[in-house]
Amino acid sequence: MTLATPVRTAGSLLFNPGLKRNRTDKLFTSIAALFSLIAVLPLFLVLIYVLIQGGQLISVSLFTQLPPAPGLEGGGIANAIIGTFVVTLVASLIAIPVGVGGGVYLAEYASSGWFAQFIRVGNDILAGVPSIICGVFVYSAVVATRLFFGQSYSALAGGIALAVLMLPTVIKTTDEALKLVPQELSWGAIGVGASKFVTITRITLPSAFTPIATGVVLAIARAAGETAPLIFTALFSPFWPEGLFNPIASMSVLIFNFAIMPYEAQNSLAWAASFVLVILILGANLLARWIRRFASS
Amino acid sequence: MTSTLNQPSTSATLPSCLSLENVTISYGSFEAVRDVYMDIPRNRVTAFIGPSGCGKSTVLRALNRMNDLIEGCSLRGRVVFDGQDMYAREVDPVEVRRRIGMVFQKPNPFPKSIYENIAFGARINGYKGDMDELVERSLRKAAIWDETKDKLKESGNALSGGQQQRLCIARAIAVEPEVILMDEPCSALDPISTLKIEEMMHELKKSFTIVIVTHNMQQAVRVSDYTAFFNAEAVDGGSGKVGYLVEFNDTERIFNAPVQQATQDYVTGRFG
Amino acid sequence: MVIRSESDQDQFTLRRRPWAERSIDRGFKRLTIVLASLVAVVLLGIFLTVFSGAREAMATFGLSFLVTSGWDPVNSQYGAFTAIYGTLVSSLLALFIAVPLGVGTAIFITENLIPRSWREVIGVMVELLAAIPSVVLGLWAIFVMEPLIRPFLNLLHQSLGWFPLFSTTPKGPGMAPAVLILVVMILPIITAISRDALNQVPQELRQGAYGVGSTRWIAIFNVILPAALSSIIGGVMLALGRAMGETMAVTMIIGNSMNFSWSLLAPGNTISAMLANQFGEADGIQVSALLYAALILMLLTFAVNIMAQWIVRKFSLSYN
Numbered sequence: 001m002t003l004a005t006p007v008r009t010a011g012s013l014l015f016n017p018g019l020k021r022n023r024t025d026k027l028f029t030s031i032a033a034l035f036s037l038i039a040v041l042p043l044f045l046v047l048i049y050v051l052i053q054g055g056q057l058i059s060v061s062l063f064t065q066l067p068p069a070p071g072l073e074g075g076g077i078a079n080a081i082i083g084t085f086v087v088t089l090v091a092s093l094i095a096i097p098v099g100v101g102g103g104v105y106l107a108e109y110a111s112s113g114w115f116a117q118f119i120r121v122g123n124d125i126l127a128g129v130p131s132i133i134c135g136v137f138v139y140s141a142v143v144a145t146r147l148f149f150g151q152s153y154s155a156l157a158g159g160i161a162l163a164v165l166m167l168p169t170v171i172k173t174t175d176e177a178l179k180l181v182p183q184e185l186s187w188g189a190i191g192v193g194a195s196k197f198v199t200i201t202r203i204t205l206p207s208a209f210t211p212i213a214t215g216v217v218l219a220i221a222r223a224a225g226e227t228a229p230l231i232f233t234a235l236f237s238p239f240w241p242e243g244l245f246n247p248i249a250s251m252s253v254l255i256f257n258f259a260i261m262p263y264e265a266q267n268s269l270a271w272a273a274s275f276v277l278v279i280l281i282l283g284a285n286l287l288a289r290w291i292r293r294f295a296s297s
Numbered sequence: 298m299t300s301t302l303n304q305p306s307t308s309a310t311l312p313s314c315l316s317l318e319n320v321t322i323s324y325g326s327f328e329a330v331r332d333v334y335m336d337i338p339r340n341r342v343t344a345f346i347g348p349s350g351c352g353k354s355t356v357l358r359a360l361n362r363m364n365d366l367i368e369g370c371s372l373r374g375r376v377v378f379d380g381q382d383m384y385a386r387e388v389d390p391v392e393v394r395r396r397i398g399m400v401f402q403k404p405n406p407f408p409k410s411i412y413e414n415i416a417f418g419a420r421i422n423g424y425k426g427d428m429d430e431l432v433e434r435s436l437r438k439a440a441i442w443d444e445t446k447d448k449l450k451e452s453g454n455a456l457s458g459g460q461q462q463r464l465c466i467a468r469a470i471a472v473e474p475e476v477i478l479m480d481e482p483c484s485a486l487d488p489i490s491t492l493k494i495e496e497m498m499h500e501l502k503k504s505f506t507i508v509i510v511t512h513n514m515q516q517a518v519r520v521s522d523y524t525a526f527f528n529a530e531a532v533d534g535g536s537g538k539v540g541y542l543v544e545f546n547d548t549e550r551i552f553n554a555p556v557q558q559a560t561q562d563y564v565t566g567r568f569g
Numbered sequence: 570m571v572i573r574s575e576s577d578q579d580q581f582t583l584r585r586r587p588w589a590e591r592s593i594d595r596g597f598k599r600l601t602i603v604l605a606s607l608v609a610v611v612l613l614g615i616f617l618t619v620f621s622g623a624r625e626a627m628a629t630f631g632l633s634f635l636v637t638s639g640w641d642p643v644n645s646q647y648g649a650f651t652a653i654y655g656t657l658v659s660s661l662l663a664l665f666i667a668v669p670l671g672v673g674t675a676i677f678i679t680e681n682l683i684p685r686s687w688r689e690v691i692g693v694m695v696e697l698l699a700a701i702p703s704v705v706l707g708l709w710a711i712f713v714m715e716p717l718i719r720p721f722l723n724l725l726h727q728s729l730g731w732f733p734l735f736s737t738t739p740k741g742p743g744m745a746p747a748v749l750i751l752v753v754m755i756l757p758i759i760t761a762i763s764r765d766a767l768n769q770v771p772q773e774l775r776q777g778a779y780g781v782g783s784t785r786w787i788a789i790f791n792v793i794l795p796a797a798l799s800s801i802i803g804g805v806m807l808a809l810g811r812a813m814g815e816t817m818a819v820t821m822i823i824g825n826s827m828n829f830s831w832s833l834l835a836p837g838n839t840i841s842a843m844l845a846n847q848f849g850e851a852d853g854i855q856v857s858a859l860l861y862a863a864l865i866l867m868l869l870t871f872a873v874n875i876m877a878q879w880i881v882r883k884f885s886l887s888y889n
Contacts, residue, residue, distance in 0.1 A: 013381045013396075015389035021421075021784050022389070028786040029682055035673030036691055039760060042753045043698040046709050053712075101604030109598055118606050122612050128807075129615060129867065129872040132841045136848060136863055139613040140622060164611055171608065195590055197597040223758025225702025228816040228841070232849040250818075252704045259708045259821060268713070274705040285700045289693075366772075366779060368685065395782030405773035408796050417791060465777065472781050483717030 047278070054275025057268055062276075067238055067254070071144025073265050077273050079240050080249040083155070084277070086241060087250055088224045090159025095166035095223075096216060100205075102167075102287055103212075108200055120175070122294025127168035134164045135229040143233055148245050154240065155248035158234025162223040169222070177208040208296035214288045221284035225277055227252035251277045314339040314476060314506045315360055320374035322355050322364065326363070328532070330540035331357045333374075335525060342498060344517035344548065345526030347563070352540025354402075356527070357478050357510050360403075361397035362444045364388040378476075395422055398474035402481045404461035406453030406468075411445050414453045414464055418472040431471060439467035440497045459490025470505075477501065479509040483516065495520050514564060517548065524551040526560045532555075619867060622860035629854065636862060640827035642851075647858035651829045655837040659744060659819065660812035662690060662833075668805055670752070671759030676789060679767040692764065699757030707821030710750045715741060715822060718749065722834055733831040742824035744837040750818045755808040766797035793842025799881055806877030810870045816841040840866040866884035 016022060046148050065076035100121070110116040138161040143152050177266075189199040206213075227250075235247040236257055251273040256268035313336035320333040330352025337343050337360075345353035362383060365371040375382045384391050397485065407416050415432045424431060432449070436442040441463040445456070451462055462482055471475050483491040498520045501507060511517050518523050525545040529538040544551060544560045555561045591751045626634065630647060637648025674695065678688040722739040729735045739745070770793050778788035794801075824836020825846050848859050 013379065013383055013388045013392045015387050015392070021391070021787070025784045025786045028789075032673045032677040032682065035670045036677040039670055039674040039756055040691060040694045040698070042756075043694050043701070045713065046698075046701055046706065049709055050705065081666050098604045098607055101601045102608060105598075105601035105605040109601060116605075119608050122608050124878070125871060125874065126608060126612050126615075128810050128814075128870055129612075130816065130870055132816040132843055132844050133615060133619065133812070133863055133867060136844060136860070137611075137618050139848070140618045141614060164615075167608065167611070171605075195594045195595045197590075200597075221700060225700075225704070227702070227704040227847060232844060235849075252702060255704045255708055256817060256821065258702075259711055270708055274708055277702060278705055281700050281702065282697060285697060361780070363776060363780065366681070366776060368681070391779075391782055391784050394779060398782075399776075399780035401773055401776055401780070403773050405771070405777040407774065407777060418783075421781070421783055421787050443785075468777075468781060561700050 034217035039175055050271065050274050050278050053268075054273075054278075057272040058275065062272055066240065067249075067258075067269055068265055069238075070261065070263055070266065075265070075269065077249075077251065077254060077269055077276070079237065080240055080251045080254040080273060081276060083234070083237075083249040084224055084251045086155055086244075086248060087158045087162060087230065088220060090156060090244070091162035091166055091223050092216075092220055094160065094163035095170050095219070097149070098169025099167050100164075100174050100212065102171045103178060104200060104205070106171070106175040107178035108196075123168045123171050126164075127172070130228075131165055131226055132228040135231065135233055136162050137161075138164065138229065139232045151245040153233065153235035153247040154245045155234055156244045158230045158248065158250070159244075161229035161233045162226060165226060166219045166223050169219040170216060173219070174208070174212050177211035178204060180211065181207045193287065210291060214291050215292065217284055217288040219279045221288075224284075225252055225281050227256050231256065312339050313337060314378070315508075316375075316377040317356070318377065320356070320359065320372060322352065322370065322372050322378060324357055324367070325369040326457070327537055328539045330527070333542045335542060335545055337506065337508060338523060339506050340502060340504075341522040342502050342509065342520050343523045343525065344521035345508070345510045345525050345527060346512075346514060346517050347540070347543075349512075349527060350540065351527040351529040351537055353510050353525075353527045354480050357480055357508060358399075360476070360478055360508065361394050361399055363394075363399060365390050377490070396470060396474050397476040397478060398469035398472060399478040400462070400466050400469050400480065400482045402484055404458055404465050404485065406456070406461050406464050408452065408454060410450050411456070411464060412449040413443050414468050416469045418468055422472045424472075425484075425509050433468040435471040436464075438497070438500065439463045440493055441467060457490075459486045459493070462486055462490065463494065463497070466494070474505065476506040476508065479507065481510050481512060484512060491516070515550075518552055521548045524548040524557040526551060526555075526563060527562070528559055591755065595777065604793055607845075609846045616867070619864050621858050622857055623864045624857070625854060626861040630861070632860070635865070638827070638829040640690040642855050645854050647855070647861075649840065649843075649858070649862045649865065651827050652838045652840045652843045652862060654829070655744065655823065656813050656839040656841070656866065656869070658833075659748050659751055659823070659837070659839055660815075662748045663755060663812050664805065664809055665761055666748070667752045667756045667808065671756050671808075672763045672794075672801060674756075675763030675767055676794075679764055680785065680789060680793070682785075692799045695757050695760045698753070699761070703754065703815065703817040704821070706750055706753060707818035710746055710818060710822040711742075716744045718746065726834055734833050737830060737835040739833040742822050742836055743834065744823060744833045747819045747823040747837070747839075748833070750822055751812050751815060754815055754818060755812050758808040758811060759804055762807065763797070763801045766800035766804065767793065769800070770796045785791070797850035799883075801875045803881035806873055806880060810873040810877070813873065814841055814870050816845050 059218045061074065062076040063081065064078050066079055067077060068075035106116050106119060138157055142148070142157045142160060146152055148154055148156055185207060186199050186204050230250055230253050234250060234253070236253045237247045237249045255270045255273050258266035275296065315337040317333050317335040321331045322329050333356060345357060347353050358364045359372055359376060364372065372384055376384055378393070378397065381388065387440065390493050391491070407417060409417065412432055415435050416428050419428065419431055433442060436445055441460055444460055456464060483494055486494070495516065498507060509520065523546065526543045527540050528543045529540045532539050544555055544557045551560060555564065635653060636650050638650040639646050640651070641647070641649045674691070677683070678691050709819055722745055725735050726738055753777065774792055774796055775788060778792040783791070789825055811887055820842040823838060823842055825838055825842055826836035827838055828835065844859055844863055847855065851859055
């Protein structure tokens with residue numbers, strides 16, 4: 001056989017579905033399609049059940065009343081809704097300034113020094129720490145030591161635990177967003193005599209606003225749904241919130257507590273809280289998407 | 298002066314290998330190249346030359362349905378190979394590409410060993426013979442055997458750019474296609490590698506029909522038997538440019554006595 | 570720590586900068602250093618808290634804590650084998666199911682098999698699945714998924730009951746539903762990372778593969794997947810770390826039993842589920858035993874995450 005005479009005498013170019021390679025191709029394409037179907041199926045099943053089971057309980061009282069005592073009917077999840085907002089707000093107030101500040105340091109002051117690399121690696125490790133261990137840490141550091149005015153479980157402790165969880169995301173987002181800002185922009189500012197502080201706060205950070213905002217919104221959405229760090233920091237409360245230094249209810253802990261109770265009223269409230277929580281979180285995700293699209297157009 | 302535009306350009310004495318019949322290629326609604334008629338002769342080297350954006354690479358990629366990989370790319374007209382329109386609905390593009398190979402502008406060895414880079418294509422084409430022998434023969438044909446014979450197990454990415462491109466040519470040869478398409482194969486290479494590849498092409502045309510796109514007119518003169526000159530013109534009222542085939546003839550005629558003024562201007566460097 | 574020296578900034582300055590401006594500048598930099606350092610402080614704090622709390626149990630139970638399965642608060646005898654086994658088995662099994670599904674989905678939405686708009690819709694849906702809170706998935710698992718799959722698990726028990734893994738009657742919560750809910754939780758991570766990895770495979774490589782006459786799946790299996798493999802494995806390891814640390818959904822559906830059983834249909838436990846259930850009410854050496862288990866969990870996830878980064882760095886191919 002030589003190269004000069006092709007082995008395949010002029011054959012048909014036509015598609016032959018019976019060929020082994022074409023049958024294999026079709027088989028694998030069908031498998032991939034099936035896998036994709038299986039992958040998106042849980043989303044539909046979960047959403048449908050949350051919407052049906054939770055949606056039918058939506059009423060004014062859900063948003064205005066306290067949960068009922070075990071064995072009683074009716075009631076609402078008003079305290080848990082407020083609690084989720086309070087705890088998430090506390091977490092954001094801690095994690096956003098710390099995270100953005102840390103990210104500014106990594107991207108603008110020390111992008112390649114050993115200390116920055118050390119912080120980056122540490123940040124990746126912190127992102128991988130299981131959320132329940134964040135809860136254990138804050139319990140040991142804040143709750144067990146009664147750090148805040150002798151109070152043990154508190155909304156503040158819950159907020160701190162969620163902040164520990166949010167921090168790595170905010171730092172990483174800020175670091176990466178700032179590195180995408182063209183250097184010429186900050187050179188321009190420095191070139192006219194602006195200080196580094198002015199350059200960062202007036203030029204660099206605003207130009208990286210969109211990716212940072214997107215990342216922060218996603219981090220908040222994730223924190224709002226977290227339960228593990230809250231169960232022994234913020235704990236739970238069947239009453240209205242009593243300030244930052246007392247235990248506070250949250251929707252996620254309410255779902256956990258009420259799901260495993262043998263009472264139907266509580267189970268239903270767990271579904272209702274899931275409904276509210278899922279709507280809020282999917283809304284935040286769509287908001288983040290919208291910010292991204294809005295900025296890119 | 299008779300215009301060659303919109304008329305089949307033939308090299309009457311030679312059997313044609315690929316025929317383009319009124320081919321128009323578009324990306325979405327934007328026409329990249331329009332109304333190409335051309336008969337590419339068998340066992341010869343045909344060069345496509347022309348300014349950037351004239352659609353010569355687009356036409357080349359159309360010759361083995363590589364444009365299928367680009368979303369929104371569509372073709373009107375017929376490309377006849379072996380008596381069949383390769384764009385007919387029931388044609389298998391994989392079948393087309395097994396008989397019409399391609400070498401790309403940027404060397405793209407697979408992330409595998411040098412040996413496997415060659416053997417991969419042969420194996421999927423159902424090669425049953427002695428694989429070691431085929432690898433050696435292909436590497437020899439592509440003038441890269443001496444440089445690689447002691448490191449066949451090493452990654453193809455470890456070679457230099459010029460060596461990678463010759464490896465890619467060896468890879469294309471190994472599946473024994475009837476036609477090899479080369480899309481500016483030397484544009485990323487140094488002069489010495491370029492020279493090696495050009496020398497190799499003189500060898501290869503004994504076995505294969507070669508179609509090469511090149512930016513470099515000296516290269517077209519050195520390697521090709523036939524040359525097609527493409528140009529681009531502004532679309533009426535449109536924003537973009539559309540490419541078309543100006544002239545197709547013996548390389549000697551194109552460079553020494555072209556029929557069209559535009560060709561004359563381009564080959565003498567008076568273009569634009 | 571000074572990367573740009575003062576003189577670099579000064580050379581653009583034609584006048585003496587006021588004292589206030591310079592001190593704001595310096596103060597801001599110091600502030601960001603302090604904030605960045607908080608990451609190290611928190612990380613160290615977490616490790617020290619867990620480690621110091623675990624020391625008592627480490628001294629009392631030693632390494633036999635890892636391989637014994639008694640968990641007896643009355644007699645203060647603790648062994649975490651059931652939970653360690655449950656953590657490893659549930660996450661590895663979940664990975665085993667989720668990897669083909671996730672990578673298959675990623676291929677489906679990157680390799681031009683369906684129109685672009687469809688691909689984007691599937692991509693968005695998988696991302697939204699990742700956004701659903703763990704506790705909501707747990708609720709769904711208790712009330713919807715578990716009753717739904719119980720007939721199948723029963724069938725499995727009836728036909729393969731002689732096999733130790735299916736040797737008990739499914740009665741509700743257990744290892745098998747926990748594995749399935751973990752699959753749902755890590756599927757989006759694997760899909761997203763595989764999709765990014767496949768998108769980064771240079772288009773030239775695809776052209777090369779198709780250019781020698783590959784069919785679509787020959788190209789995918791022989792050229793595209795191998796080129797993306799290191800990133801995909803890195804993503805799989807990250808997913809493994811996430812699965813091992815995942816708490817809420819697993820706690821709600823795994824049954825929280827400290828009695829060891831080979832059967833996947835029986836209730837089991839994981840370290841994180843055990844922490845969620847017991848840590849709030851524990852005292853004395855039980856706290857220390859829980860922290861010992863937490864330390865093991867931390868080291869496991871730490872090792873997996875480090876390995877993920879190492880794999881990506883070591884095996885990532887250069888495409889010039």
